[in-house]
Amino acid sequence: MINRRQFIRNTALAGAALGSAKLLAKPAAAEKSLPAPITALKSMKDQARPISKEERRQRIERARELMATNKLDAMLMCGGTSLVYFSNIEWWLSERFFGMVLPAKGNPFYVCPAFERDRAMEQIAEGPLDKDPDVRTWQEDENPYELVVQG
Known part of the structure; x- marks a missing residue:
């Protein structure tokens, strides 16, 4: 049986x-x-040609123009297509927050789990914001969104 x-x-x-x-x-x-x-x-x-760092920089500047026009202070992008579109970072959503904050004025910054910093730096180096990136890390017992707000 x-x-x-x-x-x-x-x-x-x-x-x-x-x-x-x-x-x-x-x-x-x-x-x-x-x-x-x-x-x-x-x-x-x-x-077909790969998207260059310069083209991504132009996208960022256009986004800043649109933010100014629409009176927005910043854009927050976490894992997904918008992050790839602007930064060339392939990072998908998980329970641990990773994101890029693009202010209308000032320097962009990244919020990243501390143990993922090296991986983040490798991907940031391939993107348009590769010069002296501001990467703010958080530990498991900390709130990453506080780093976003402080930025």
Whole structure:
């Protein structure tokens, strides 16, 4: 007699096998049904260029102009696409806060867990704000948002 654990394992394996067969099948019919102008398109990937530090600096200056226009004092960016867009830092959300504060006037600064400082410095060095960065660290028993407010 099959027990519950074996049943679940066998069901999962069967589902994986059926699913992978569909993934491996070639969509030949879909390729043939594309219009001629679409199939005639050529790849442009060789024209793609990495975003430069200078372009990111221009983004920061534009953000500052918009902050001034809209009477905002600063922008706070934590892990995600906005942080990448402005700073080239790939840092995703977790229970430990990491963020960049971009003031309308003055120098930007980072708030980072103390044990992540080296990792943060490596990524900051690859971004537009690589010259003498202000990195404010916090310990596990401290509140990182106090550092944001103090900034």
